[in-house]
Amino acid sequence: MGGLARRINGYLPLTDWARTYDRTTLVSDLVAAVIVTIMLIPQSLAYAMLAGLPPEVGLYASILPLVAYALFGTSRTLAVGPVAVVSLMTASAVGQIAAQGTTDYLIAAIVLALLSGAMLVLMGLFRLGFLANFLSHPVISGFITASGLLIAASQLKHILGVDAGGDTLPEIVFALARAAARINLYTVAIGAGALAFLYFARTRLKSLLIGLGVAKRPADLMTKAAPILAVVMTILIAVALDLGGKGVALVGTIPQGLPAFGLPQISLDLVATLAAPAFLISIIGFVESVSVAQTLASKRRQRIVPDQELIGLGAANIASGLSTGYPVTGGFARSVVNFDAGAETPAAGVFTAAGIAFATLFLTPLLTSLPQATLAATIIVAVLSLVDLKAIRQVFDYSKADFSAMAATILVTLLWGVEPGVVAGVALSLVLHLYRTSKPHMAVVGLVPGTEHFRNVERHQVQIDPHILSIRVDESLYFANSRYLEDRIAELVAERPDLRHVVLMCSAVNTIDASALESLEEINHRLKDAGITFHLTEVKGPVMDRLKRAAFLDHLTGTVYLSQFEAFRSLTEERDICGHAPSASGDHDLCSLPMEARTTS
Template structure:
């Protein structure tokens, strides 16, 4: 019985050997990842068409549940760009954005995805990930990255634009160019340029000025936080919200609420295929990141147990006001680089985000949506990889 529990609840195994050094490293990693996740979670919720707080809610209990059931020591679970876009596309077909029905459909989608992942894990279907070719996944992610980036241009320009496909979004943007808000445009362009520079130029600059590489890396990862702070203060101090600059506005100060998914048969039927796609794509993205980071420390990842961990995380998101989640590339790399040694780092991150949800939400009232859009654009464009087209063509034209 005990061995079975240890097999399906990995925390019972690694928890027995938890050391003080591991505790210190995990807590340091949690602080860094928490700082990074606050603006990122808000941005991805906006991408999914949900209120900003939904991003925070989707980053608290899911992280804890993955820490209990997952096998990766560095994977950080939460909202990601691709899944957020897929959520918006799926839920937008059954409910209008901004309505209660939209939020209920999103959390129902998370519960369905969690149930599918859990069933796949119990049936030991983790091997199915091996049948998804790299060119297909890379092509999907590249196309999604381009679509996500273009969809955020309306927030950079300060205009209303609609559409689900690239031609539709581009056409809508062109039609509304006469409505561009100059102040919003400046905030969006400057934020985007700053974040791109932070990714490439800040770390070498700090090292050249004598800062230790590890501290320079931490400063680089905190770049989005600096953009959030500066633009929020600018909007508040100069009263820019009264001049047409769109802001986040009031965000509830609370821990994740207890929510229940819909049991409407028509809704469940409409969301089943999207839930299945989100489950598969989310698992492939997550397992790819987990295996890559585990290989660096010669650790082992169990694909079947990962399905169970991700399934539990999504069920947690669905019952606490969130939406579908998976292991994120950027936050997982930050978690790894910051020295996380066990999944407990994720649990400490959840505590930090819970504190933020309770105490820090009033501080983001004047946060411009253009800054969040810039954060999304910079994050997703890093996933775009056109080289895979040339590689695939050279390898096999078919």
């Protein structure tokens, strides 16, 4: 019974935090929920517009997903809902199937959420969270930076009041250039004004308020509420000046009421078409979400369970699809606000969902005259924080190979779209990984005088024995690098006519696959024919267990030593290495490699 209870607790993390829930925690969660709700209403409307969906769909996607994540997620402060990158990916995927504003477009977005949710849940149940590791940090950073630029560019048409579509940066730029003559100055005034105010609020307002004597907490709250103030002010201006009659695009009528619950009509062809985009959205969303969740959890010495996070995010996406929403994930900005506002448990998300539901039921008529330019400004200010030029420079300075993957992701995303960008980044990362590991770093090592440590002869002054070749391989051995190992050892052996022993130091070898095992057998055979003994040292337990199941150890001409020092001492014990007699102390006068042999290669 205890085992069953543990399994239930594992799949329903709320059973953990709900047991200690008290009034103090309730107050903290309610305060956080109020702040996040204020922030989330304009964001939800804006991100739905970015996804090419009616604004109310953004509100729908911010209700049940929060409840579902509270039931199954392991982060205490992660806030789930529509985010910029996933909204862009949704528009890119669904836009290839149906036209914006049609029922088919909405149905495709709903199916995308359901597919993404199902994939995430299955990945969690089968513990496949490691798949996200195929997206390296430079690729993710490059993709998010490129997406931020692409999103900001795509919203300029709303700031300028023109009709200029496009899925790539060149398409957007050319469309804006062609539409330049049709710019609506009233829209520009609203959009530019909202943009300037929101940017000022994000960067300067809090410090200004504190300088004027406002306490830190109220100043922070007023800063977070800036988007709501922008919404209210631009609505009042639009009504007072009749901007709708002057060509300014308004949000229009938003249906009142909660979303319909149920499955849309789904065709197998639609599922097949959306399967690949849904998988990419799942992986990108999971990586973004789990990064935020881990960062926030570490600040409170809490922990998250990545595989259970897959289930929590999957449940949130399924809930979104069942309630006329579109794909969601954990958002950085709203999660940080939730954390800073004092949220203690996922119940804060449930209270936020209640606040969004209240807005959907009673406040949507007030948003009819909201200029779309205001929502566009909200998106631009939010996504420009995703553009991390500093990270690009750091990666360039640190690793040219990683920079190439990052740069390829950025360029392909900007020039060809979000899905090709992700695929290109992942593909190039895997190719670079295979290339690097196919030529592992291998060092000839010698004994550091006065110690039992062995180091690279090209970097340190060490003692060597001309009859012994000690090689350290700094990579696991598998099919891609097994031939390189053979060739490198053959090359080193050919350079040493007095060689009697080859010692392969395996301290960095975590696995040896079947191809590498065959290469080791071939190396052993060739060395035997040349009168050279082959030895292994510092073989890890799991690797040794697998070697014992093969015939390799039975045919090994040498010995498997516990340490490199033990092998070196054993093989040099009875010989005068440099033509000198052993000293009275019994120590050996070993040949020393001069300091001049050091390099930085």
